[in-house]
Amino acid sequence: MAVAPPAPRRSAFLVGGIGLTAALLVAGVFLPKWLTFLVTMAAARGLVSLGIVLLMRGGVVSFGQGLVFAIGAYAAALAFKRFAITDAVGLACIGAATATLLVAPFAPLLSRYRGIFFAMLTLALSMVAFGVLVKTESLGGSDGFNMGRVTVFGQSLGDAHVGYVLYAVTIVIAAVLALAARFYFDSTRGLVSLAVRENELRVEYLGGSVRRVMAINFLLAAFAGGAGGALTVMSLGHIDPNFSYWTTSGEFVFVAILAGWQSVLAVFVASTVLEVVRSFSSSYFPNTWQLSLGLFLLFVIRFLPRGIGSLWVERSPSRRGVASP
Amino acid sequence: MSATPLLHAAGIEKRFGALVAASAIDIAVAPGERVSLIGSNGAGKTTFVNMITGYLKPDAGSITLAGRDITSLHPRAIARLGVARSFQIPQLYPALTVLENMLVATACRGAQLSFWQPARRAEAVRDADALLARFALAEQRERRVAELPGGVRKLLDVAMALTGQPRLLLLDEPTSGVSAEEKFPMMDIIMTALGSEPMTVLFVEHDMDIVAGYADRVIAFASGRVIADATPAVALANDDVRRLVTGTLRTEVPC
Numbered sequence: 001m002a003v004a005p006p007a008p009r010r011s012a013f014l015v016g017g018i019g020l021t022a023a024l025l026v027a028g029v030f031l032p033k034w035l036t037f038l039v040t041m042a043a044a045r046g047l048v049s050l051g052i053v054l055l056m057r058g059g060v061v062s063f064g065q066g067l068v069f070a071i072g073a074y075a076a077a078l079a080f081k082r083f084a085i086t087d088a089v090g091l092a093c094i095g096a097a098t099a100t101l102l103v104a105p106f107a108p109l110l111s112r113y114r115g116i117f118f119a120m121l122t123l124a125l126s127m128v129a130f131g132v133l134v135k136t137e138s139l140g141g142s143d144g145f146n147m148g149r150v151t152v153f154g155q156s157l158g159d160a161h162v163g164y165v166l167y168a169v170t171i172v173i174a175a176v177l178a179l180a181a182r183f184y185f186d187s188t189r190g191l192v193s194l195a196v197r198e199n200e201l202r203v204e205y206l207g208g209s210v211r212r213v214m215a216i217n218f219l220l221a222a223f224a225g226g227a228g229g230a231l232t233v234m235s236l237g238h239i240d241p242n243f244s245y246w247t248t249s250g251e252f253v254f255v256a257i258l259a260g261w262q263s264v265l266a267v268f269v270a271s272t273v274l275e276v277v278r279s280f281s282s283s284y285f286p287n288t289w290q291l292s293l294g295l296f297l298l299f300v301i302r303f304l305p306r307g308i309g310s311l312w313v314e315r316s317p318s319r320r321g322v323a324s325p
Numbered sequence: 326m327s328a329t330p331l332l333h334a335a336g337i338e339k340r341f342g343a344l345v346a347a348s349a350i351d352i353a354v355a356p357g358e359r360v361s362l363i364g365s366n367g368a369g370k371t372t373f374v375n376m377i378t379g380y381l382k383p384d385a386g387s388i389t390l391a392g393r394d395i396t397s398l399h400p401r402a403i404a405r406l407g408v409a410r411s412f413q414i415p416q417l418y419p420a421l422t423v424l425e426n427m428l429v430a431t432a433c434r435g436a437q438l439s440f441w442q443p444a445r446r447a448e449a450v451r452d453a454d455a456l457l458a459r460f461a462l463a464e465q466r467e468r469r470v471a472e473l474p475g476g477v478r479k480l481l482d483v484a485m486a487l488t489g490q491p492r493l494l495l496l497d498e499p500t501s502g503v504s505a506e507e508k509f510p511m512m513d514i515i516m517t518a519l520g521s522e523p524m525t526v527l528f529v530e531h532d533m534d535i536v537a538g539y540a541d542r543v544i545a546f547a548s549g550r551v552i553a554d555a556t557p558a559v560a561l562a563n564d565d566v567r568r569l570v571t572g573t574l575r576t577e578v579p580c
Binding site for chain 2: 010183184186187188189190191192194195198199201202203204205206207208209213
């Protein structure tokens with residue numbers, strides 16, 4: 001006879017997520033400034049990679065996620081500069097919403113493509129955006145433009161606290177979106193995404209819409225990427241077209257492959273690993289840091305083909321899947 | 326037969342270049358009937374099933390389901406009207422478990438996929454478990470489909486089709502690829518599982534013992550045409566069926 005269904009995991013994820021977030025917020029008080037900045041960048045950029053992982057669960061990989069990263073960042077920076085909207089949470093929402101809305105017209109088109117065609121189309125869109133941004137003088141052209149210091153709930157941030165507050169805002173927003181992603185992965189739509197990756201024909205014959213699943217995944221990935229872009233520009237204080245450049249998109253894919261598609265937490269761990277490797281390699285091997293990064297990725301692909309997440313994702317069949325792409 | 330058939334195919338024509346896959350097909354199936362579609366390879370059985378499910382569109386003619394024209398509908402729309410099918414080669418999700426395959430089927434049959442509702446919610450798991458038990462698959466529940474033998478996959482393929490209680494179930498060669506000893510036990514499991522369901526079943530089959538044992542009615546195809554449509558006893562005794570389908574009547578060739 002069948003064994004009993006596993007206990008609901010949602011509350012465990014919620015408690016774990018809140019606990020980890022609280023721990024990071026406390027730790028941030030004691031961490032050196034360079035490290036809080038590094039973690040801030042890792043969390044913000046990890047959101048973009050989280051979007052790629054979401055797409056990977058449906059069987060596609062975006063090589064142009066720099067597009068939504070740039071849209072979110074430009075939207076937040078422009079809202080700050082042109083409309084005097086200074087609240088960090090509000091700007092993150094503006095970045096996420098703008099990225100989702102601007103790429104929405106492409107979702108029906110992209111939902112028709114798979115494999116390398118999907119990857120190249122997304123890459124093409126991001127490079128078109130890069131070209132437009134470089135040529136648009138009102139957006140600063142190739143130099144971009146600076147963004148001032150944001151506020152949080154109406155409070156201006158002093159020099160002593162700005163780094164930590166932006167760290168805290170980024171950690172909290174990343175945690176909320178990470179938990180939402182976890183719940184989505186475990187939802188009926190999330191399970192059908194895995195089914196689409198396996199056998200589209202059967203999904204259609206069961207009454208599910210493959211293209212709708214793919215289009216919605218693309219929009220959700222854009223939302224996360226836009227939020228990540230907005231949070232990044234708030235901490236950097238500067239935006240330029242390189243946010244949409246293909247090498248930036250490549251870094252997001254790098255993190256997604258490093259993480260694997262089974263664990264949300266792994267995405268942020270992988271993003272932190274990238275930032276650490278990049279930071280230390282730039283210091284010690286300034287001209288060859290990409291070499292270090294490449295060797296590290298080769299190591300992970302060889303020994304952890306399902307990504308870092310496979311180190312702790314339980315091995316029960318219900319959580320098992322095929323090897324990462 | 327009741328006044329309104331559940332399925333009515335009228336004047337169906339389908340060609341693939343010079344090949345006639347369906348010609349002047351007129352079939353009406355009443356609710357609750359168990360109909361077997363027989364014919365040699367290339368006779369047009371699977372083409373007919375593919376046209377009912379919307380995978381292929383007929384060149385001419387119409388198909389109605391309970392009086393509603395479904396001729397030009399997409400497979401997804403037809404599925405949502407209560408038409409389900411299994412496949413000659415089971416179409417499953419190999420990396421997922423048996424239970425997850427069932428939960429995918431349940432989720433797709435639902436009114437709307439949810440962003441929030443857990444796929445493994447108690448009600449869905451209970452329904453899936455009940456169906457798995459009817460197909461003798463309860464023990465396989467947490468095994469990945471990739472690890473399962475062919476016969477078990479066949480059963481799972483049919484069980485998935487049954488989620489959501491379809492009105493019309495199409496089984497494409499449910500016993501193909503299964504050893505002779507396993508065919509009857511497998512059909513027994515399937516038919517027992519269907520027993521309490523008030524659904525209409527069309528199954529494509531090559532084994533005439535299975536056809537005689539489980540069908541109320543037999544429709545024989547040859548070269549895209551219906552050559553017999555009767556009870557199993559009558560249809561299987563038909564000379565055209567014996568000559569073109571079962572091969573039990575040889576045409577005399579003068580020396």
